[in-house]
């Protein structure tokens with residue numbers, strides 16, 4: 089980390105003690121894709137508090153690192169999180185981590201393919217976090233817009249895969265997603281260079 093990143097990191101206390109254990113578990117395992125990290129976690133916690141968000145949808149739960157950041161914030165607003173993960177073992181690991189974080193009551197964990205589940209859940213959501221298969225970002229964008237309330241937000245992690253030289257199989261769908269949200273007049277979007285990059289889009293209208 090450079091000096092600026094170190095400086096920022098020095099302020100980013102974890103909102104829930106279990107986040108440290110989950111980050112440690114992530115480092116120990118070789119079957120885990122990277123989590124959002126503390127900078128993005130803190131941003132999500134800030135946005136939920138700012139918006140007084142009550143309903144949030146997450147795609148791509150993994151071990152529950154991002155889930156805990158979202159749920160901890162939603163506990164302060166009286167809100168609920170719906171989180172989707174399709175791998176059996178990760179679903180169970182997350183269930184355990186959410187319980188250890190004391191957030192079971194805030195989270196509805198759904199085991200299944202986000203492509204199927206997103207058609208079954210009911211909106212409107214204040215916020216949607218997309219952090220599943222990168223190919224699904226452009227594919228599920230239209231449904232995500234439909235499920236988001238006016239002036240709600242869609243957050244996409246890993247926004248800067250392309251300029252950071254990540255292989256095309258992962259970075260091209262992400263680039264496609266960025267092109268789509270910036271061209272869409274229903275959305276007002278920006279990209280923040282924290283973590284692996286975050287695209288945030290406010291839904292202006294249907």
Ligand SMILES: C[S@@+](CC[C@H](N)C(=O)[O-])C[C@H]1O[C@@H](n2cnc3c(N)ncnc32)[C@H](O)[C@@H]1O
Pocket residue numbers: 121122123124125147148149150151152153154155172173174175178200201202203219220221224
């Ligand atoms: C980058 S990881 C998520 C990390 C997590 N959001 C965090 O920050 O802690 C992506 C996750 O999406 C899940 N995933 C990928 N494709 C999926 C799909 N079609 N439906 C549901 N989950 C999916 C993977 O199993 C993996 O656990």
